Amino acid sequence: MIDSLVLAILAPLLGAVAVTLLPSQAPRLGLAAAVLAAAAGLSVTAGVWTNGVLRSELGGWGVPLAIALQADGLSAALLGMSSLVALSVSLYAVGYFKPSADGEPTADDATARHFWPLWLLLWSALNALFLAGDLFNLYVTLELLGLSAAALGALTGSREAVEANLRYLLVGLLGSLIYLLGVALIYTAYGVLDIGLLAEIVTPGPVAATAMALMLGGLMLKAALFPLHFWLPPAHANAPAPVSAALSALVVKAAFYLVLRLWLDLFGPITPLSAANLLGVLGAAAILWGSWRALRAERLKLLAAYSTVAQMGYLFIGFPLIAAAAPGPARDNLIAAVVLLALTHGFAKAGLFLAAGMVKKTAGHDRIDDLGGAAQALPAATFTIGLAGVALIGLPPSGTFVAKWIMLEQSLIMGHWWWVPVIMLGTLLAIGYVFRVLSRAFNREPTPYRFVSDARAEVPALLLGALAAGVLGLAAQPLWTLLLHGVIG
Amino acid sequence: MIATQLLYVGCGILLLILGLWSFLVHPPLLRKLIAINVMGAGVFHILVAIAYRGIDTPPDPVPHALVLTGIVVAVSATALALAFGQRLDRDDDR
Amino acid sequence: MTRFVSWVLLPLGLVAIAGVLVWAFYLATTGETGARLADLALARVPETGVSNPVTSVLLNYRAYDTLLELAVLLAALLGIWSLGPAAPGFQRAAEVLQGMVAWFVPLLILAAGHMLWVGAYAPGGAFQAGALLGAAGVMLALAGHPSAGLPSEPVLRLLAILGVLVFCLVGLALMVLGLGFLTYPPGMAKWLILLIETGATLAIGVTLAAAYRGGRPARASEGAAP
Amino acid sequence: MSLDTLLPIAIVSSSLIPGLLIFLLKEESHRLRTLLNMSGALVKLALVVWLILGVYRGQVFESRWTLAPGLELVLSADALSVLFVALSTLLWVVTTVYAIGYLEGEPNRSRFFGFFSICVSATVGIALSGNLLTFVIFYEILTLATYPLVAHRGTPDAARGAKVYLAYTMSGGAVLLIGAIWLQSLVGPVTFTQGGILADAPEALRPSLIVIFFVLLAGLGVKAALVPFHGWLPQAMVAPAPVSALLHAVAVVKAGAFGIIRVVYDVYGVEFAHANGLLFAVGILASITILYGSVKALTQDSLKKRLAYSTVSQVSYIALGASIFGPIATIGGVVHLVHQGVMKITLFFCAGNYAETLGIHKVSEMDGVGRRMPWTSLAFTLGALGMIGVPPVAGFISKWYLGLGAAGSGANWVLLILVLSSLLNAAYFLPILFRAWFRPEPRSWPNEHVRSGRFETSGALLWPPVITAGLALAAGVFASAPFTPLEWAALIAEREYGR
């Protein structure tokens, strides 16, 4: 009885153990663990695809005593995305933290040595979070995620990075505590922690409303929803490139996943529309503010980080729409669209940060105005930025395009037309900030001899970009099939 | 028993709010950490209080276990945050 | 304006939040509490292999939480190591403190063993035991022992991961045997829990002491600081 | 999956796949690149011939791909698509030859040809779109793929021009997107159907539908360079000549014009549009654009800018044709889609030749160029005469049918517009021809490239304009032969009005 859910959590965890134990072998062992972890994660996705919802109650006690792991379509989708992104980030990291040619240890070596164990811990936290079916277990995974993410973010060692990630750590702690308070309230009222059991007994009322406000509030802090986003841009912009990619693509997404999970499983049915509308309004503000700041950003990574703030806003606009839609295909489509948006953004933002890392490494800086030569010297990286940009803007054939189309169409059908200008304005601003970067790629310098100059670092990024900009949009249909398992339909 | 519970729950809520207030208005790292820890103590307070079931009924062990886990997590986070602070101080000393 | 916000609006808001919380918890405490876990958890303690209910929850019902908790500790330690070299050690303590430490550290070790053992049937357990070991390390560091009683780097690394490793291996072994992850066979539970707790105790103790010492373990081959 | 369902996909991929491969090529491997380019172009040509024959016989080619529930990507071929597909495929072959010659020795050619091919794929995709969603998708991809081409030079001018281009077309795309989604939210998936799909739309929706029409028109009007959305076109002249040719003749403005035709005929239906005064509005807009573009062209000394404003003016004939109720005018508008393309591409090729060979960029520098470059100048002359509407060049045919249709449907004011614009056409083209043929050669050309060879300029530059000029002439002279644009346009009109 090999439990694939457990393996998905243990593979990266044991990998972290191994690289902690043998730091000198870190890149090799880490990569091996990454491959295994990705395989385990994808096997869960495949398992849900073929067998439907997977669930295991650990320890043989059964809920409510035990902790349940559960993978439904939503978990599987995000798990699949995070497995692919994390694998790419791992491959990239091998190339990014270059071992020195002459055997002399370099700063990169030291960073890599610290990177691998923390990164694998982060990964197992992510998988554990996506698979958790227990409110308190989620708190532990959130903390594991927050701690390892903050430590990873500070790996560059620059003052800005350390400061920003310290703030991130503190904010994350605050968010988790508020979430935990909500859990405490739930336990006080209902005496169980399993989400599935709670879904059956939770009733509308002040207790549930307060608990929801607390839990979602804490998670919104972690998901960097406007106006609680202040910590994100500096933390993500100053981390090493593979870490930025993971933070922006996966870690904030994990918090969003939780919001969606709790919303769909627990709180959606008992929440007034006004609460959802509040989330939507904050999302709208995030879109406009984040996009505007991205447009004004002077550095490429800062731009990418602000763009994350904006993109998280799109995800939260989904809530009022989902809440307002009557159960049925329309609501299902909206749920799937929001998930699709999250997946696409995950791939795109990871690709963008990885490419930005290459640019920064080559140019020695990432000031957008001075990037001309560097951008052109790295055609693959520039191309990746372009592909990621396509997905961030929402141009076809990216997944974002499909998702936005559905969201716009449904908001028009339901008469909630006010989301349309918000989304479109955000799109136009996104065009502005993406092409601000891309226009640097054109100057009279001849392009280098090769399209790909560092395959280990550039190809994963390129593939992520291509996934976001092409594959997810054209092949979104399977997501609906996947979500049929326990989420929609 | 309910009264005791409510007293300690109320105390926990007050701790939480005090901690939150301090966290929001005091910028120094150490004060923020103390604030966070006081907040955590507030949440733990609540959990332990609701686990209490009178002087002659065994308490609910589940919240106790949760709080124990929470304490470990809080200590880890505090230690990490202090290491961050130390790193910043060292940079300043250079 | 800022003053107004931080001295009027913020307190008002916080008072309002406190009010809502008190209300909600009042309702939750006094209201119809559904199927409380407490009685179920207590009722099945005899099956868990240990008789301390908290240990039953921590290492049997919800052992998975504890595994992740150990991972959190590990993450914190790795994070501390990544932030650069340790702070300078303490000056060598004078006789009085040395004298106290020389007796308290062995006692702490004994007390840690005590906690570890009694955790099965009385309050105590791996975390308390580990914390005592960690406190012993802190005492040594304070007394001016630069290593804080910690072993050399490879051993230190091994001990730091021991908790997670033992936990995972036991869980995996049980899974491979067909029982399911962390599903202890009856009769073995007590000993498996003790095994896991022993690993966890050592890991927690070492982690806390190393966290107090701060900085990455010294090693000659470590590259230039970033 | 039969071959019939695969054919539209194959036609799109025949340029897309070589394009993607070209990106990966090393800069120096121009032989391989040319091979890829040309084989893609020829394969596509062959496929299109197959398609033409099939469609003519009434065969249905349709590929479907579900993006998400309710969102279907449909590629299908009707007569109108085939016309546009044929035009762009044919001109792609020619333009590729021209571009290979034009860019010889320049940097970044892999990038250029990669995007060039994607651009053509997008155009073909637009032509083959079977519903509004698919149309929007390819429309946006076209914008994306042309931006790098406009910015290709990398000079500050190019950057500025590309920025303006991007701002206009992306905003247009956004407006079109809103219109499309709004329409879909009201009536469900919008499949292009001959005769339109709104005939049975509930009366209550009518005001919204009318507003949506104008939203769509605005979105399409940007690419079609309708006044006041034309501002990007003169700015985009900084692009290399093959790109200008592509923008003006094959891809961008044509996509806009084609979209207007699609919306008028296959979404709203000409009856519906006529009944609600939409056609009249389009007509007015087109007329204003025609006159404005011509007047602006008069005042330009820069040759390419004069041609650009000429495009603004000429493309609106297509919209004008669509706006007149009745099959005859439809024929005129639709056929102008092809005719304008062939003629305008000739003119741009020639302008590129002048600039590349002699360094001539301005009308005032063209004195005596006819004797120095007779073949190029001859081609240019044919194109210009066609634009003015002199028989037997193709442009005459378009204007003839437009006029006939307008008179037939009682829109006599259109005749006035036609006459006026033809006069203006003459006013800005004839001086050029006069300078070229009848003024003496200057002592030296602005920047003469010494090119040894049998011809006045390199072969790859010379043949394309000569061929397209020949095509323009042939399209006029043999207008009534089978498979000419005119015949095909008649087929389209017949089917649209057929019922």
Added chain:
Amino acid sequence: MTTLLAAFDLLLSLTLLGLAVAALTSAEPRRGVILFIAFGLLLALVWARLRAPDLALAEAAIGAGLSGALMLAAARRARRRRSPETAPRPSEEQP
């Protein structure tokens, strides 16, 4: 007895809150930390009172041992930063 227990509860809670307020409002870092250590001690008393000896053990070990020591070190650093002019004299401690 119930009254006495209630009085004890009340006194304990008030002391705890007082300590928390004092710890949170003190601007001087070491004062705050010492108050926080004392707060930890009191917290352990609360756990003991609420029949959670496991937690009291953990809190005693952590609050008095590790957390306190860590925070005191940080407080010392913070204080040194606040007043660089009061740099300590060389210490004469002997090994």
Added chain:
Amino acid sequence: MNHDSAVLLAWKLFSRSLLFAGIWMLLVGTDPLAWIVGGPAVIAATVASLKLTQVTPSAPARTDGSSLSWLELPRFIAFFMWESWRGGLDVAARVMRPRLRIRPGMRIYHTRLRGRPARVMFIDCVSLIPGTLSADLRGDQVSVHALDVGVSLDADLRRLEERVARLFGEALEPQPATASMISAQAGEGGQ
């Protein structure tokens, strides 16, 4: 390493492990299974204890050192408890009076104790007997803070010193340290 020191080391090893085993049984009880944990714990405690008191094979014990006299221990404990009681009573009496009767000041006491454990024990006990508080130790000089400098502390301190010496089997120099009580600055320094 000579024979004597080996025996000494062995004795220390034995006595301490016995002590720790006793404490273990005090903590845990007599459950034989508990030795699964208890055994390693006692061993570790013994090793730590020997290391920390710097008893190593090469230097099994400090030559100037002394070893605890187990026979003397109960008497010392009784003495200690009595003195503590006196100390507590003394200070309680002082603070309970409406007016404080204190004249604080610092004194230096030259100790004659040589062994480290003995000195530590002495210093610890100084703080618990009436009126004195050990504040510093440099070489032989113990700074003693007195609650009332008017009362002679010499006798008390010397008695304590002798008790500690006897406990640790040390022979004190016969020379009485009469001249050793010199006055230091009184009260708080540096306020």
Added chain:
Amino acid sequence: MIAYLLIITLVLMLSIVVGLVRVAIGPTPSDRMMAAQLMGTSGIGVILLLAPVVEVSALIDVALIFALLAAVAVAAFTRRRVTESGG
């Protein structure tokens, strides 16, 4: 009996409150630290007295650990690091 124990406990709590006041008013860090130590000692007393009151015999272990760690904070308070001597 239990009631008497509680009264004693309350007295000890009172002494803790006094310690709290001293920690709060200082004036020197040493004063605060010693007051905190008083609270530790009183706390041990309270815990020992609580054991029969709440019927949790294990509280004696808590007291033991309190006692073992009572000096850690004081030591951490008074010790200083190697380089700090150089200023």
Added chain:
Amino acid sequence: MTIIEILSLVLLGTGAFFFLAGSIGLMRMPDRFTRLHALTKADNVGLGLIVLGLMPLAPDVRDALKLGLIWILVAVAGATGAHLIAKRAVRDDGEDSH
């Protein structure tokens, strides 16, 4: 109530009295050293008496001995702590300035 219990209560009450005395000393004494005097001695005796008072109530001998162990540990820790604080005060290095 048995004799032993009464004895216990007397001892406990006296212990509490000493704690109170220590606290009063902490408040009344004029400087750091004198406060340390009060605290160390009074608390030591106070806890000693409480331990003595609780010993008869202990369920078994082991617990009683444990109580004794606790007292010894507190005494050692208290004396050491007092010494350390006093030493810090003697070697005043300016860190006690407020």
